[in-house]
Amino acid sequence: MNHNKTIGIVGCGTMGTGIAIVAARAGFKTRIYDLRAQPLENARKQAAAFLKKSVERGKLPEGEDVLIMSQFLTTTELKDFADCDLVIEAVFEDLKVKHSIFKQLNAVCHEKTIFASNTSTISITEIAGGSGRADRFVGMHFCLPAQLMKLVEMSPGMNTSEETFAQAWKLCEDLGQRPVRTRDTPGFILNYFLIPFHNDVINMVDQGVATPADIDLAVKTALGYPLGPLELLDMVGMDTQLLLCEAMHGLTHEPRAACPPLVKRMIGAGRLGRKSGQGFHTYDSNKIFGA
């Protein structure tokens, strides 16, 4: 357990909530920040429900969920992150927004606090450049759903010190995750492949090649993937896919990274994915995935 260390997470969306579960479950004092109280309350409820289910499924000892949640603090004040050992930013893919957050954090956090971004497309070096502590900045890209997936792509920026990277790597391992070192290139490894792959499958739906259900069934049956690509996209959300495409295509100009027209139509129709109850598939609830 890691009760002496504190991890802060900025942003309580799907990724932020998942990372917070990972941190709290590993025994870290966990703080999760968002601008508004209601999303934070939703995140707390989702985390509690996920951990309760983990107990029910025998993955956690009886009562452990309550203990973990006692370390799970939600806040709308970044000053509560002052004594964090590591702060992981998990807000949407906008460089200006990320710079603004890190600038505020740099003013309140201890000088030894390591900053990390969960960005999946934006350059770590660029984000670090506006953080005020480029030498103590790393990329830590968790995978969706973070509470279930072990991989973390860890990237140093051009000015990240080796000492910082080693400390962040150790913290990542203490989280119970499996870090893989990647270069600071657009999409690192995972999203370099995944964003165009998802665009390809969205275009297949739009072209009428097959229904989402038939495509997901084919991929799971023939390739053994745990989720069909359209099921995974529904978890990612159409709004997030749009941002990912804009960030990735803006950097690489790779034609397959260009956002498919269907994404914008689905956003217009309110079919964002699991979060809105309907995407390529229809959902009864927006419970957090797995246990």
Place this chain on the structure above:
Amino acid sequence: MSYQIIQAAESRSFPETHAFFTQASKDGAGLVFIGHEAAAAFEESMDQIANAPFVAIELGNECLGVHIDQDAGPDNVLGFARFRLGDDAPTNLVELVRMPFTSEPALAAARACFEAAGLVVSVCGDFPGRILNRLIRPYYNAALRRLDEGLASANDMDLTLRLGLGYPDGPIALLNRTGLHHHFEVTQELYEQLGQEAYAPARRARNAWIKHNLENDDAAT
């Protein structure tokens, strides 16, 4: 629904005996043409086609529209392929190809026959690559190109995709296991049909294809 199998040469979908064969009967109503000469056998059996509740032709990389009038039918003829990646055994998936005018009863009957033999059916339109090859070949080409560019090692790339997405195999290990030259063969054909750069075979696949042919030529002489 009963069906009979008309086997015309070796089949990539069914290289060995399968329940789909044992459940067929000699005088079955549905007609299933199997083997890499299935299309030729279908063309020789046109007099039987109209009265069959469904007709299914095993496809290679070609579209169903190569074998029937792509605007007019007949409406009881479908294409199919059991998905198989290179030298791996065929999977349980059958991609069942329909046309816009395909009759629903014919589709339902064909689906029922495959499913009764324990196969899983995904229905798709008559597009190059159907579902899986259309989707995965650009991804495999990108992985091979990324490897060439030295942006990640084969192991790191495979590990990341396995751990990050829960895939059972990374793309490089998968292609090496199943035969990189097979990937060339499929993606080259899709590139010719679709004309999209993403399907252009990666250098490593092209090399594997040339090497495979040279070795086979050597073996033949």
